[in-house]
Amino acid sequence: MNGGTTRLGYFALSASLLFAAVWIGRTHSPMKAAADSPAYSRPVCNRVAATNPAKAAALCPAGSPVSPLTQPNPAPTSSPADQCGTWSDPTVSGSTGAIIQAAYGEPRNCLKVGDSWVITTLGTQGKPGAVGVYHCSDAACLDGQTAHGFSGWTFVHSPRSGGAIVLGIDPRYKDTLFIDDAGSQMDFNVDTATFSVDGTPTR
Amino acid sequence: MFRITSFAALCLLVAALSFLAGGRSANAQSPFPNGHFLDVPPGSGYPSGWQGVIVEGLGQINCSYSTSSVETSTVNFIQMPNDTITEISPQSVCGTISQYETLISNIIQYVNAHASNAPNRWAGIMLDEEAGSASDCGASGFGFTASQLQTLNNYAYNAFLNTPGAEWYFTQDAVPSGCWNQSIYNNVVGSSNAAPQIYTTYRASLANGSSSVTGGYNMVTYQTTYTTYYYHSETAAVNAVNGAPFSLYGWNWDDKFQ
Numbered sequence: 001m002n003g004g005t006t007r008l009g010y011f012a013l014s015a016s017l018l019f020a021a022v023w024i025g026r027t028h029s030p031m032k033a034a035a036d037s038p039a040y041s042r043p044v045c046n047r048v049a050a051t052n053p054a055k056a057a058a059l060c061p062a063g064s065p066v067s068p069l070t071q072p073n074p075a076p077t078s079s080p081a082d083q084c085g086t087w088s089d090p091t092v093s094g095s096t097g098a099i100i101q102a103a104y105g106e107p108r109n110c111l112k113v114g115d116s117w118v119i120t121t122l123g124t125q126g127k128p129g130a131v132g133v134y135h136c137s138d139a140a141c142l143d144g145q146t147a148h149g150f151s152g153w154t155f156v157h158s159p160r161s162g163g164a165i166v167l168g169i170d171p172r173y174k175d176t177l178f179i180d181d182a183g184s185q186m187d188f189n190v191d192t193a194t195f196s197v198d199g200t201p202t203r
Numbered sequence: 204m205f206r207i208t209s210f211a212a213l214c215l216l217v218a219a220l221s222f223l224a225g226g227r228s229a230n231a232q233s234p235f236p237n238g239h240f241l242d243v244p245p246g247s248g249y250p251s252g253w254q255g256v257i258v259e260g261l262g263q264i265n266c267s268y269s270t271s272s273v274e275t276s277t278v279n280f281i282q283m284p285n286d287t288i289t290e291i292s293p294q295s296v297c298g299t300i301s302q303y304e305t306l307i308s309n310i311i312q313y314v315n316a317h318a319s320n321a322p323n324r325w326a327g328i329m330l331d332e333e334a335g336s337a338s339d340c341g342a343s344g345f346g347f348t349a350s351q352l353q354t355l356n357n358y359a360y361n362a363f364l365n366t367p368g369a370e371w372y373f374t375q376d377a378v379p380s381g382c383w384n385q386s387i388y389n390n391v392v393g394s395s396n397a398a399p400q401i402y403t404t405y406r407a408s409l410a411n412g413s414s415s416v417t418g419g420y421n422m423v424t425y426q427t428t429y430t431t432y433y434y435h436s437e438t439a440a441v442n443a444v445n446g447a448p449f450s451l452y453g454w455n456w457d458d459k460f461q
Binding site for chain 1: 236237238239242244246247251252253254259261262266267284285286292294295296297324333335344345346347364365366367368369371377379380394395396415416417418419420426427435436437451452453454457459
């Protein structure tokens with residue numbers, strides 16, 4: 001407790017206040033906002049405002065001119081049993097997902113369809129994407145957290161040599177997926193593991 | 204005295220670190236979204252517990268679903284009323300870029316002619332755009348190049364420019380690891396409402412690098428059942444993206460694809 005220590009303390013305190021003042025000035029100064037910020041925080045609204053100010057005001061409203069219809073709440077969540085577990089994660093060394101990635105390219109989708117699990121991939125250099133199907137016969141298998149070894153999967157390459165990307169489940173047939181393959185929208189019957197032209201799913 | 208010195212030194216350290224960080228926050232959108240869109244096929248009922256709905260229109264034109272079913276479902280949701288978006292997945296075998304341009308115009312015209320609530324409840328059209336696979340980043344994916352998608356998106360910009368309310372176009376882009384650099388991604392997203400599909404760190408990095416066009420506003424599209432990747436929950440996907448969520452109708456939005 002001497003004069004030097006005291007001076008050091010005051011110097012540090014002063015310096016910290018100076019830093020804080022500069023930092024607050026950098027991030028909160030109205031003058032700065034007026035000087036180098038656009039009228040809207042989204043670039044699109046400044047672009048639109050040049051030709052249609054009213055449209056820009058609707059796109060980027062200052063406040064909430066349209067009242068919310070319902071109360072806020074967290075998004076509904078899925079049961080873990082309906083989700084693909086860590087066995088499907090290609091970043092986990094030795095996992096089924098990693099083996100699939102090495103063989104068929106980057107996994108794009110993983111989902112449960114009826115009594116089966118489905119994984120689609122985007123392909124690798126010179127190889128098309130693929131759809132893999134794992135059929136289940138018991139409840140444990142249908143739990144997505146249960147590991148599903150690579151040997152139990154059946155893979156079908158994309159017929160048009162593109163990546164296989166799930167667009168949705170056909171609401172008419174719960175065993176049929178809409179899958180894009182290089183710009184072609186295909187049907188894929190999970191039960192039979194076969195592609196067909198969109199609109200003509202194999203039954 | 205020691206306490207004063209220690210306290211001051213701690214203040215100095217904190218202030219200096221904040222200064223050096225330039226006021227940037229860590230990854231994670233702020234605020235966390237409190238409004239949630241859910242993708243549903245045309246003809247579906249309204250999903251309980253969700254603030255908004257996206258009519259998943261797929262390819263249309265020469266593919267499923269029929270445009271009439273997509274339009275009808277969109278109008279029904281808007282008139283209930285519900286906050287609604289209409290989604291198209293442009294695919295080269297389903298239609299040409301020119302045909303998709305016509306489709307966009309037709310849907311805009313139909314919805315505004317048949318849904319009186321559209322100016323306040325229809326957020327517009329979401330374009331689900333996929334870059335190519337690892338074996339072909341140019342024309343695999345949904346079959347269109349980044350340049351073609353940019354053309355389509357520019358068309359959508361002009362088509363929505365004089366529509367009522369907040370109707371606009373969204374880009375729900377998905378990019379496999381290694382396809383599209385930041386510049387290409389930013390050019391494709393352009394002036395859209397960005398709704399990037401956040402399933403991998405690569406996609407999150409593209410979204411985080413797009414603030415020059417998005418202003419840092421993204422409506423995160425996430426999956427829970429479909430992804431095998433790191434971001435297999437709403438929280439994980441939202442926390443992987445900087446900036447703020449897309450805001451409209453009093454909500455801060457994200458979007459679940461199912």
